Amino acid sequence: MKKTVLLILAAIIFVFGLATLFAPKILCCDKPEYVYRVKSDLHTISTALEMFKSAHGHYPIRLTDLVGEGGYLDLFPLDPWGNSYIYKVSTSDGGGYELISLGKDQLNGGESENRDLSLPSS
Secondary structure (H helix, E strand, O other), rough: HHHHHHHHHHHHHHHHHHHHHHHHHHHHOOOOOOHHHHHHHHHHHHHHHHHHHHHHOOOOOOOHEEEEEOOOOOOOOOOOOOOOOEEEEEEOOOEEEEEEOOOOOOOOOOOHHHHOEEOOOO
């Protein structure tokens, strides 16, 4: 009797263990991994841009100004395809910016892995 209960308990624990590993991929993650990676990178860069602006009163001219000794990023992230993110800084409208990944094909527009992902300043 005890052995049967232990086997059932072990089976339940095993099933729940598998569920915690695979359920997120099956149930909630309808976007490919590269979308999450790009969005994470864009938010990291955005945070560094805001820190730079807080310290200097304006956004940097180039993203490379965020990297290096005393910089806001140790290394500059590349998109999942090994390309640099595009940074467009505006001198009008209060000095906003836009960060862009052109996707795998590095062309404007596209679908799937080739679609553009961006993050405008708030």
